[in-house]
Amino acid sequence: MSKRGIKGALKALCAPLLLMLSGCSKSGLFLLEPKGLISQVTYHYFNLDVGIMLLIIIPTALLAIWAMWRYRKGGGGDYRPEWSHSYLIEAIVWGIPLITVGVLSYLSIKAIYQVNPYNPGAISSKGTAAGKPLDVDVIATDWRWLFIYPKQKIASVDRLVIPAGVPVRFRLTSTSVVNDFIIPQLVGMIDVMPGMRTKQALVADKTGQYVGYSADYSGAGLSWMNFETKAVTKAQFAAWVKKTQAAPQTMTYADFNRFAKPYLAVHHHRMVFGRVQSGLLDYVVREVMSGKVWRTPMAMTENMVRYMKKQQANVKAGEY
Amino acid sequence: MFVHLQGPWNPVWGRLSLQAIPYQNPILVGTFLFAMIAALAIVGAVFYFRAGPYLWREWFTTVDHKKIGVMYCLLGLVMLFRGFIDALMIRSQQAMAVGPHSPGYLGALHGYLTPFHIGQVYTAHGLIMVVFAATPLLVGIMNIVVPLQIGARDMAYPYLNALGFWLTAAAAALVMLSLFVGNFAHGGWYGFLPYFELPYSPGVGVDYWMWAFQLSAIGTTMGSINLIATIVKMRAPGMTWMRMPIFTWASLSTNLIALTSFPVLMVSLALLGLDRYFGTHFYTAGQGGNLMLYNDLFWVWGHPEVYFLILPAFGMMSEIIPTFSEKTLFGYATMVVASFAIGGVSWGVWLHHFFTMAAEPSVNSFYSVTTMLVGIPTGVKVFNWIFTMYRGRVRFELPMLWALLALFLLLVGGMTGMMNAFAASDYMWHNGVFVVAHFHMMVLLIASSIFGAVEYWFPKVFGFKLEQRWGKWFFWFMVLGTAWVFVPMFILGFAGMTRRLDYVPVTQWAPYLRVMLVGMAFYVVALGFFVAHLYVSLRDRMKNRVGADPWGTTRNLEWMTHSPVPAYNFAFIPRVHARDEWAWRKEHGMANLGNESFEDIHMPRNTGVPVLLGALSFALCFALVWRIWWLAAACLGLVVLVIILRSFARKTDEVIPATTVAGVERAAQDALASPARG
Ligand code: HEM
Numbered sequence: 001m002s003k004r005g006i007k008g009a010l011k012a013l014c015a016p017l018l019l020m021l022s023g024c025s026k027s028g029l030f031l032l033e034p035k036g037l038i039s040q041v042t043y044h045y046f047n048l049d050v051g052i053m054l055l056i057i058i059p060t061a062l063l064a065i066w067a068m069w070r071y072r073k074g075g076g077g078d079y080r081p082e083w084s085h086s087y088l089i090e091a092i093v094w095g096i097p098l099i100t101v102g103v104l105s106y107l108s109i110k111a112i113y114q115v116n117p118y119n120p121g122a123i124s125s126k127g128t129a130a131g132k133p134l135d136v137d138v139i140a141t142d143w144r145w146l147f148i149y150p151k152q153k154i155a156s157v158d159r160l161v162i163p164a165g166v167p168v169r170f171r172l173t174s175t176s177v178v179n180d181f182i183i184p185q186l187v188g189m190i191d192v193m194p195g196m197r198t199k200q201a202l203v204a205d206k207t208g209q210y211v212g213y214s215a216d217y218s219g220a221g222l223s224w225m226n227f228e229t230k231a232v233t234k235a236q237f238a239a240w241v242k243k244t245q246a247a248p249q250t251m252t253y254a255d256f257n258r259f260a261k262p263y264l265a266v267h268h269h270r271m272v273f274g275r276v277q278s279g280l281l282d283y284v285v286r287e288v289m290s291g292k293v294w295r296t297p298m299a300m301t302e303n304m305v306r307y308m309k310k311q312q313a314n315v316k317a318g319e320y
Numbered sequence: 321m322f323v324h325l326q327g328p329w330n331p332v333w334g335r336l337s338l339q340a341i342p343y344q345n346p347i348l349v350g351t352f353l354f355a356m357i358a359a360l361a362i363v364g365a366v367f368y369f370r371a372g373p374y375l376w377r378e379w380f381t382t383v384d385h386k387k388i389g390v391m392y393c394l395l396g397l398v399m400l401f402r403g404f405i406d407a408l409m410i411r412s413q414q415a416m417a418v419g420p421h422s423p424g425y426l427g428a429l430h431g432y433l434t435p436f437h438i439g440q441v442y443t444a445h446g447l448i449m450v451v452f453a454a455t456p457l458l459v460g461i462m463n464i465v466v467p468l469q470i471g472a473r474d475m476a477y478p479y480l481n482a483l484g485f486w487l488t489a490a491a492a493a494l495v496m497l498s499l500f501v502g503n504f505a506h507g508g509w510y511g512f513l514p515y516f517e518l519p520y521s522p523g524v525g526v527d528y529w530m531w532a533f534q535l536s537a538i539g540t541t542m543g544s545i546n547l548i549a550t551i552v553k554m555r556a557p558g559m560t561w562m563r564m565p566i567f568t569w570a571s572l573s574t575n576l577i578a579l580t581s582f583p584v585l586m587v588s589l590a591l592l593g594l595d596r597y598f599g600t601h602f603y604t605a606g607q608g609g610n611l612m613l614y615n616d617l618f619w620v621w622g623h624p625e626v627y628f629l630i631l632p633a634f635g636m637m638s639e640i641i642p643t644f645s646e647k648t649l650f651g652y653a654t655m656v657v658a659s660f661a662i663g664g665v666s667w668g669v670w671l672h673h674f675f676t677m678a679a680e681p682s683v684n685s686f687y688s689v690t691t692m693l694v695g696i697p698t699g700v701k702v703f704n705w706i707f708t709m710y711r712g713r714v715r716f717e718l719p720m721l722w723a724l725l726a727l728f729l730l731l732v733g734g735m736t737g738m739m740n741a742f743a744a745s746d747y748m749w750h751n752g753v754f755v756v757a758h759f760h761m762m763v764l765l766i767a768s769s770i771f772g773a774v775e776y777w778f779p780k781v782f783g784f785k786l787e788q789r790w791g792k793w794f795f796w797f798m799v800l801g802t803a804w805v806f807v808p809m810f811i812l813g814f815a816g817m818t819r820r821l822d823y824v825p826v827t828q829w830a831p832y833l834r835v836m837l838v839g840m841a842f843y844v845v846a847l848g849f850f851v852a853h854l855y856v857s858l859r860d861r862m863k864n865r866v867g868a869d870p871w872g873t874t875r876n877l878e879w880m881t882h883s884p885v886p887a888y889n890f891a892f893i894p895r896v897h898a899r900d901e902w903a904w905r906k907e908h909g910m911a912n913l914g915n916e917s918f919e920d921i922h923m924p925r926n927t928g929v930p931v932l933l934g935a936l937s938f939a940l941c942f943a944l945v946w947r948i949w950w951l952a953a954a955c956l957g958l959v960v961l962v963i964i965l966r967s968f969a970r971k972t973d974e975v976i977p978a979t980t981v982a983g984v985e986r987a988a989q990d991a992l993a994s995p996a997r998g
């Protein structure tokens with residue numbers, strides 16, 4: 001083995017410890033670097049929850065280690081083979097978990113209402129101070145995200161642009177199967193289901209770029225079904241809207257039917273649409289409810305390289 | 321035909337055609353060659369040693385609960401190996417396929433497995449590990465130990481016992497066959513709706529998954545009926561409820577869970593079958609279907625199922641820890657209550673598997689709290705094990721090492737489970753690798769208990785102890801592997817990494833994925849030590865022969881009879897005087913009974929019908945998967961016919977004459993007296 005090989009192997013061996021120490025700076029540890037109101041509230045409760053539990057778990061682990069060491073055979077601990085009951089200990093061993101679970105339950109319920117996707121307490125408690133919300137309709141297809149801004153009548157594929165500091169309210173649905181919408185640094189998951197509409201809400205604190213993706217298994221394109229979230233200033237947002245409205249491409253119901261065919265977003269094709277027929281999300285929900293399906297081909301990615309060639313040819317032919 | 325099928329179908333072969341055989345995939349061709357060589361070696365050995373008749377007479381047609389238990393365990397071990405290979409593939413693919421510049425091979429853009437293939441791999445991994453590895457191993461051990469612990473001669477329904485095993489084996493064979501004929505489901509072990517409907521999963525993969533799952537569910541339900549009846553009705557005289565060994569209590573609780581929850585699974589799968597075969601709309605998105613219905617039904621089974629797996633493991637820990645602490649279990653009554661509390665609460669928590677489904681906050685709050693309640697009895701158990709060691713004399717022999725590892729894994733798994741139960745946090749990592757790491761702590765706890773239990777009860781079943789040196793190496797490398805795989809996985813959980821990725825888009829995660837691969841290397845080494853452990857143990861079996869009570873400080877009835885246990889278990893059904901009867905007898909000088917007036921023993925007779933029914937069910941499911949209607953109809957007809965014919969059988973039992981019993985008992989005594997032949 002070469003010197004580099006040995007060093008590499010050593011590094012790999014010690015890595016779990018190093019990784020733990022190096023902690024959470026620009027490291028891809030998204031949940032530990034919350035950048036939005038909702039994710040920060042979640043993170044706060046997460047810390048409380050873990051802290052309280054560690055208060056119990058660590059002493060318990062130490063107690064276990066102490067007991068097995070102190071009372072090892074030949075270790076000279078006193079030996080009372082018939083001792084098997086004590087009301088005091090029983091009361092303690094039921095009491096401690098009971099109290100802990102009581103406290104945690106209280107915190108959990110509070111947190112659930114704080115980050116309730118339909119009406120997050122964390123946002124609504126700010127009242128109008130939070131600002132006038134922006135509405136975004138989200139449609140998950142196989143396997144792309146279409147973000148529609150109904151008031152602005154524009155849409156964007158696999159790129160979500162939002163103004164920082166402003167509450168964003170989402171309505172979400174899916175064309176075919178269940179997806180999960182998450183932007184880990186801003187907001188947690190919400191199911192995106194066909195024939196149904198769910199909601200979500202978030203506020204981004206600062207401008208910046210955040211990754212978002214689908215979490216529930218939705219088929220072959222899942223690994224590539226991610227989107228970029230750009231939080232920009234209000235002025236930048238207004239400028240972006242204006243620019244997008246000038247884009248030539250439009251999205252009617254008929255266009256959408258073509259757009260929603262299975263598509264592996266390996267080479268993200270981040271289109272924008274300057275005009276979107278209104279009510280598209282409700283149209284999709286209605287269509288799916290009445291039985292519309294976009295079928296997946298058999299053994300689609302058995303050979304992915306070959307399938308991607310086919311897909312690129314189809315794109316050229318204007319099938320999407 | 322009621323549904324729209326993609327691809328060809330004909331009346332003779334159904335959907336089956338030569339294209340179903342994946343001869344273009346080098347991985348599968350390699351696997352096929354390996355499987356063929358192994359099969360040829362086994363068949364060759366059977367012929368060479370003329371073992372065929374022996375195997376048929378003594379094993380395939382047996383209704384002896386111990387032999388069935390051993391076969392369950394062997395099945396579980398084989399499937400554990402298969403599941404482990406799957407895990408190796410998942411981990412290596414994810415370590416390779418990070419970032420857009422990672423290379424791709426074998427038709428994959430990145431790594432060497434396309435979404436189509438890795439999907440099958442992790443679906444098979446999950447289903448196999450839960451249903452075909454853990455379940456058979458646990459059921460096998462319950463099968464062996466419970467009748468012995470309660471002083472019975474066999475199960476309440478020996479024939480049903482064999483049938484349950486052969487159905488499970490048929491289901492496992494179906495999963496294995498999907499490797500070489502067609503393909504397996506590629507969405508995840510618990511099924512996704514409507515993804516598993518025909519328009520999105522048009523191949524036969526989901527059908528394989530569905531029928532294998534269904535068949536094993538039937539097998540497990542039969543097993544649970546049997547164990548419940550055995551425990552309730554066949555306890556030795558004097559064994560009141562509160563004198564029952566704690567593992568038997570755990571078995572009762574766990575099988576009550578199985579009996580009440582497995583039928584729900586069968587229904588949820590059957591409704592999916594109706595959708596896929598008859599075009600109904602139970603779980604479709606449109607036309608009145610409700611995909612949430614599947615989630616509800618599945619997890620109404622799925623959550624109790626995880627407790628079905630863990631309670632026997634807890635039972636095993638509760639047997640091993642007292643023996644190697646040389647002390648009675650602390651808080652017996654509490655342990656019983658806790659087992660049933662866990663079982664009871666487990667029915668009321670299923671919604672925590674889909675907190676993100678946009679239920680009302682009040683609903684999520686309810687299920688968050690009920691889920692946390694499970695933590696209470698679980699915590700109590702941990703404390704009771706610790707207080708069992710307290711004021712004991714702890715011996716760190718192999719079974720005890722495994723039990724202690726299980727205890728520490730429970731601390732981690734329990735804590736992370738409680739973190740999942742905190743719904744607001746769960747929104748961040750549901751469907752993420754944090755959840756995966758949580759339940760792997762739990763299933764590794766189960767695996768540890770199983771390894772401990774095998775070490776512990778092996779001498780009882782086979783009459784010799786397993787060696788300890790290689791076994792300890794095996795143990796420590798399992799510990800190493802677990803640390804190196806799951807510490808990074810928890811960190812990736814906090815990173816927000818999601819499950820079931822074929823390709824990892826976030827390049828910062830690469831180092832963690834590589835470290836996990838190092839962990840897998842430790843596991844591979846551990847596997848090597850395991851083989852050495854078995855080999856050396858078998859080689860030295862004569863040297864390591866033991867008597868009835870190989871550990872010296874055991875407490876329950878099973879250690880009273882000979883090792884290996886004779887076919888009839890006990891020459892005399894023991895009278896029970898106390899909880900921990902065997903310990904009580906040793907204390908009161910009643911360890912040696914030496915009764916000479918043996919009696920005839922009435923036992924069930926071997927039968928080949930369960931094997932036949934297993935084979936027919938296998939063919940039936942195969943025909944259904946490929947939609948070969950004539951074959952399905954024929955097999956179904958035969959199954960019904962065989963069941964009816966069997967119900968007329970009269971000679972289902974036989975008598976072991978007293979003279980034979982006397983001979984066996986004397987031989988067992990002599991074997992111990994004679995010096996070991998090395
Ligand atoms: C203290 C006790 C436990 C609690 C509070 C708990 C809690 C949870 C929760 C809330 C989830 C859902 C997470 C999600 O999908 O977002 C979960 C998943 C899971 N748990 Fe546990 N759990 C506990 C014990 C166990 C045990 C004993 C097992 C036994 C094997 C187990 C196996 C699993 C499995 C297999 C899953 C995930 C299934 C899947 O998504 O594939 N858990 N647990």
Ligand SMILES: [Cu+2]
Pocket residue numbers: 622623626669670672673
């Ligand atoms: Cu659960």
